[in-house]
Amino acid sequence: MLIRRKKGWEIAERDVTPESVYKNRRQFLKGIAAGSIGAAAISLPIGRALAQGSDPTADLYPAMRNPAYVVDRAITDKSKALTYNNFYEFGSHKFISDAAQAMKIRPWTVKIDGMVEKPIEIDFEDLVRKMPLEERVYRFRCVEAWAMTVPWTGFPMKALVDYAKPLSGAKYIEMQTAEQKDTMPGLRQFWYPWPYIEGLTISEATNELAMIATGIYGESLPKQNGAPLRLVTPWKYGFKNVKSIVRFTFTDKRPVSFWEQLNDGEYGFWANVNPKVPHPRWSQAQERLLTTGEEVPTQLYNGYEEYVADLYKGMEDEKLFM
Ligand code: MTE
DSSP states (O other), X not given: OXXXXXXXXXXXXXXXXXXXXXOOHHHHHHHXXXXXXXXXXOOOOHHHHHHHHHOTTGGGOSOOBOTTOOOSSOOXXXXXXXXXXOOGGGOSSSOOTTGGGGOOOSSOEEEEEESBSSOEEEEHHHHHHHXXXXXXXXXXXXXXXXXXXXXXXXXXXXXXXXXHOBOTTOOEEEEEEOOOTTTOXXXXXXXXXXXXXXXXXXXXXXXXXXXXXXXXXXXXXXXXXXXXXXXXXXTBBGGGSOOSEEEEEEESSOOOOHHHHHOTTTOOSOOBOOTTSOBTTXXXXXXXXXXXXXXXXXXXXGGTHHHHGGGGTTOTTSOTTO
């Protein structure tokens, strides 16, 4: 984001999968349950079978899709969403998916602290089994002007806030990514302000759209996409969507995020999507869809205005869109 090299999204992308080709795994499983000929003979891909063997939460997927969140765009080809990533802990380019496999995600302890009734430390597996998991298809818009549409599995962030029992003075939640010096080569790039942190106001975090994702495409999250848990706020630029979270801190002070610490002239706290407010170095009017390469107009709040515009009433003096 900060370093201006040839952008990954300038590379030709021809592996297009139209929406009609995308298959919901539930349909597939239903087919097996119904004993339909053919379906039972299809074996799971090797990667998937291995993941099932080693992932103690594999039984939670796929979760039921919540039909309330409809996107009028094709779902991005899974192979694209899982191999074109931003995760600077593993390198400041898009192709970190292999490197990210070194990350250790078990055991994974999540801390909830700061202005809460009682600090909590909980194992990820215990946490995820307490939460109401569902699938939601959301648009995703990176500040670099590429976009995708993906089915996330996870739980409303409000459920986590309720579980945390914040004190009445808490106004923000700061979220922090793991720092694994032995598996994350990016941490050696000392000019970045590690750890990666991000923040939301409590009213943003309890908005119905805000989600903690633990899965994608009907399976648990792969490491490169932020396993075992990450933030998803579809009305904000992608950099808000902090990955591989180890800590949620409730506070009355506005967190200064990783990118804001690096360059507050280009990246702010709010980071809401707005086609009319350009990044200082490029336009935000259009976005490039990951699978097709098609350029389409960007929408205010990434198309989620009806859900979130009220959050920002009376805040016209704030830099809401950077
Ligand atoms: N979280 C951490 N810890 N480190 C990162 O570098 N990159 C952010 C966000 N979360 C990032 C992160 C950015 S810039 C984007 S666009 C999204 O992750 C990309 O998510 P994806 O790789 O699942 O598409």
